[in-house]
Amino acid sequence: MAAATFSSLSHKISISFSPTPNKSFLSYSSPNLLNLPSQTPNLPSLSTISPKPSLSLLATRPRAAASDVPATPATAFHGVCYVVGDNIDTDQIIPAEYLTLVPSNPEEYKKLGSFALIGLPVEKYPTRFMTNNEFSSKYSILIGGDNFGCGSSREHAPVALGAAGVKAVVAESYARIFFRNSVSTGEVYPLESEKRLCEECKTGDVITIELAESLLINHTSGKEYKLKPVGDVGPVIEAGGIFAYARKAGMIPS
Amino acid sequence: MASSTISSSSSSFINQKDVNFPCFTPKCCKPITKNVVSVMAPQQSQRTPSSTGSVKNGMTMTEKILARASEKSQLRPGENVWVNVDVFMTHDVCGPPAFDIFKKEFGENAKVWDREKIVIIPDHYIFTKDERANRNVDILRKYCTEQNIKYFYDIKDLGDFKANPDYKGVCLAQEGHCRPGEVLLGTDSHTCTAGAFGQFATGIGNTDAGFVLGTGKLLLKVPPTLRFVMDGEMPDYLLAKDLILQIIGEISVSGATYKSMEFVGSTVESLSMEERMTLCNMVIEAGGKNGVIPADATTYKYLEDKTSLPYEPLYSDEQARFLSEYRFDISKLEPLVAKPHSPDNRALARECKDVKIDRVYIGSCTGGKTEDFVAAAKVFLASGKKVKVPTFLVPATQKVWMDVYSLPVPGSGGKTCSQIFEEAGCDTPASPNCGACLGGPRDTYARMNEAQVCVSTTNRNFHGRMGHKDGQIYLASPYTAAASALTGYVTDPREFLQ
Numbered sequence: 001m002a003a004a005t006f007s008s009l010s011h012k013i014s015i016s017f018s019p020t021p022n023k024s025f026l027s028y029s030s031p032n033l034l035n036l037p038s039q040t041p042n043l044p045s046l047s048t049i050s051p052k053p054s055l056s057l058l059a060t061r062p063r064a065a066a067s068d069v070p071a072t073p074a075t076a077f078h079g080v081c082y083v084v085g086d087n088i089d090t091d092q093i094i095p096a097e098y099l100t101l102v103p104s105n106p107e108e109y110k111k112l113g114s115f116a117l118i119g120l121p122v123e124k125y126p127t128r129f130m131t132n133n134e135f136s137s138k139y140s141i142l143i144g145g146d147n148f149g150c151g152s153s154r155e156h157a158p159v160a161l162g163a164a165g166v167k168a169v170v171a172e173s174y175a176r177i178f179f180r181n182s183v184s185t186g187e188v189y190p191l192e193s194e195k196r197l198c199e200e201c202k203t204g205d206v207i208t209i210e211l212a213e214s215l216l217i218n219h220t221s222g223k224e225y226k227l228k229p230v231g232d233v234g235p236v237i238e239a240g241g242i243f244a245y246a247r248k249a250g251m252i253p254s
Numbered sequence: 255m256a257s258s259t260i261s262s263s264s265s266s267f268i269n270q271k272d273v274n275f276p277c278f279t280p281k282c283c284k285p286i287t288k289n290v291v292s293v294m295a296p297q298q299s300q301r302t303p304s305s306t307g308s309v310k311n312g313m314t315m316t317e318k319i320l321a322r323a324s325e326k327s328q329l330r331p332g333e334n335v336w337v338n339v340d341v342f343m344t345h346d347v348c349g350p351p352a353f354d355i356f357k358k359e360f361g362e363n364a365k366v367w368d369r370e371k372i373v374i375i376p377d378h379y380i381f382t383k384d385e386r387a388n389r390n391v392d393i394l395r396k397y398c399t400e401q402n403i404k405y406f407y408d409i410k411d412l413g414d415f416k417a418n419p420d421y422k423g424v425c426l427a428q429e430g431h432c433r434p435g436e437v438l439l440g441t442d443s444h445t446c447t448a449g450a451f452g453q454f455a456t457g458i459g460n461t462d463a464g465f466v467l468g469t470g471k472l473l474l475k476v477p478p479t480l481r482f483v484m485d486g487e488m489p490d491y492l493l494a495k496d497l498i499l500q501i502i503g504e505i506s507v508s509g510a511t512y513k514s515m516e517f518v519g520s521t522v523e524s525l526s527m528e529e530r531m532t533l534c535n536m537v538i539e540a541g542g543k544n545g546v547i548p549a550d551a552t553t554y555k556y557l558e559d560k561t562s563l564p565y566e567p568l569y570s571d572e573q574a575r576f577l578s579e580y581r582f583d584i585s586k587l588e589p590l591v592a593k594p595h596s597p598d599n600r601a602l603a604r605e606c607k608d609v610k611i612d613r614v615y616i617g618s619c620t621g622g623k624t625e626d627f628v629a630a631a632k633v634f635l636a637s638g639k640k641v642k643v644p645t646f647l648v649p650a651t652q653k654v655w656m657d658v659y660s661l662p663v664p665g666s667g668g669k670t671c672s673q674i675f676e677e678a679g680c681d682t683p684a685s686p687n688c689g690a691c692l693g694g695p696r697d698t699y700a701r702m703n704e705a706q707v708c709v710s711t712t713n714r715n716f717h718g719r720m721g722h723k724d725g726q727i728y729l730a731s732p733y734t735a736a737a738s739a740l741t742g743y744v745t746d747p748r749e750f751l752q
Binding site for chain 1 (some may be wrong): 695
């Protein structure tokens with residue numbers, strides 16, 4: 001069997017759907033532009049801030065299932081935050097013994113979520129991210145320090161967080177592979193803070209993140225913080241992950 | 255997060271100079287000088303206008319490899335380019351999800367971009383009764399058969415690894431899949447090991463892997479390069495593991511984030527391929543994107559009997575610009591450990607001599623190669639005594655296992671490593687695989703299932719890395735690990751080697 005070359009592949013293969021969660025709210029422009037949204041679409045804004053953790057993303061995220069309808073775009077995240085420190089490595093996010101779970105299997109994806117952050121040492125984190133028998137955490141926003149996600153390349157790390165219900169991570173800085181995996185999968189939205197928010201916020205604080213203004217609002221403390229613009233990966237995140245981006249860029253057929 | 259216990263001798267052999275390089279994104283602009291001791295006048299490394307009249311900038315090895323792979327004549331750090339992949343590797347943990355994503359995105363009947371450029375190595379969770387782990391190897395086999403993957407190192411008989419002619423364990427380099435100048439991507443953070451061959455090698459996740467499977471390309475950002483110049487004769491109580499622990503302790507676990515690490519100098523040139531692999535293996539522990547060592551006669555010799563595919567090495571230009579340069583006088587280094595719970599928690603082995611340990615683990619892609627076992631055997635031989643704590647030996651590949659049982663150890667009068675290990679009271683060398691380096695299923699051989707103190711030749715010592723959340727792992731060279739096994743405490747190998 002002849003190996004398909006890249007160009008012939010594009011003529012032979014048909015793409016059935018785009019399952020990657022769509023956080024885009026901009027139409028694709030150019031791969032090299034650093035784009036911040038110039039206009040936000042008409043979406044209902046959150047007029048009342050409720051501490052209920054269930055009030056979160058505007059976007060729905062189809063997981064492990066085909067979806068022909070693109071999800072509504074996200075402009076904000078709202079929920080209760082869980083705060084961790086520096087150098088949270090992938091062994092803490094999802095210990096290796098759980099890596100036999102294959103994320104593309106819906107049952108195992110859900111199970112993976114139940115083990116998210118289970119590796120955090122108890123003495124340092126007495127308030128656990130998730131309690132036993134839970135599949136979804138009440139914390140939908142993760143706030144971290146430096147070098148978040150260091151260690152292994154296991155994509156199970158951002159996937160477990162996403163499966164557990166984390167919508168966004170706000171860290172001072174990221175380890176490269178974790179950041180990349182977050183962007184490629186679209187499982188969690190990786191944001192960078194200007195300050196050490198892990199020292200400014202406490203687990204349980206109610207947070208809103210306004211993407212358009214790159215702003216994080218801590219309703220519990222009443223303080224606001226600037227976030228860093230998303231940078232070069234903006235177009236990839238906006239497209240909804242590496243596959244969606246590649247389709248928009250014409251690298252692979254739609 | 256560099257160790258606070260920088261020894262008094264460190265100031266005489268470290269000097270660091272910062273070259274200001276234009277940063278293109280916030281991510282590569284993190285200041286890296288915060289923990290570094292600078293003791294010499296900065297050296298000139300920026301090219302002067304008179305040295306070149308050409309418009310082209312000099313490029314580093316990494317920049318050149320990525321330029322060629324993206325079919326561009328010139329690249330600068332910070333650029334995002336679509337890179338052609340020469341070899342893609344995956345294993346039993348990440349292979350199944352990567353293939354699932356590939357099928358979901360390209361179609362149930364899609365074919366991989368090139369069946370000869372994909373290397374599938376089941377090596378992580380092999381010798382276990384865990385049903386899901388075993389199932390994952392079966393899933394891999396199904397995909398490999400479907401796609402007619404040329405290089406699938408299958409294992410069917412889990413009870414006897416030797417009964418499987420194809421099964422190798424962690425074996426990319428050994429099987430000739432690493433070649434100078436190429437781009438190798440793998441679903442394992444320690445793919446960077448292959449940088450020892452002068453190629454661009456880095457770890458990626460399952461989604462990126464699914465993309466590569468279908469297209470043979472990936473969008474990569476060109477990293478700036480940190481240069482590490484190591485000169486001086488390597489003392490006979492030091493190994494490459496000590497060198498990389500020194501570096502990580504110097505720049506911290508995020509010191510090389512988004513950057514390439516280039517290792518040059520007379521010491522590096524004197525290292526064998528396996529030692530060079532150890533050096534590049536832990537690049538990821540400093541956050542590095544990739545590591546590179548220029549290919550030379552040592553490289554070509556190693557490759558002679560392993561690959562027949564042509565390759566064209568690339569080298570950093572004279573006028574290449576590096577983000578920073580670090581210089582080390584290796585002759586002044588001492589054996590090191592990384593204390594719990596971070597690979598940058600560097601300390602002198604001799605300063606940890608009061609740390610009582612419960613076990614020693616010698617294995618993994620970092621410290622489970624043939625030369626690693628020969629090194630450990632040398633220490634046991636020199637001592638002539640028995641180990642005081644359980645000492646687990648897990649060869650990384652089948653070939654290593656065979657070497658352990660057949661190669662004579664220099665100075666032993668013809669004894670093999672296995673004989674020396676047996677006389678020293680070590681555990682019998684186990685079936686080759688990644689083993690307990692990352693814990694794994696509960697029944698993994700040598701997994702740390704209780705809170706114990708372990709000296710290990712592996713690569714990470716974060717909380718829970720080898721299994722138990724409260725385990726304490728001291729990362730060390732095979733010399734230091736063997737010495738520690740003999741005393742039951744963290745021990746400087748000079749106790750036995752001098």
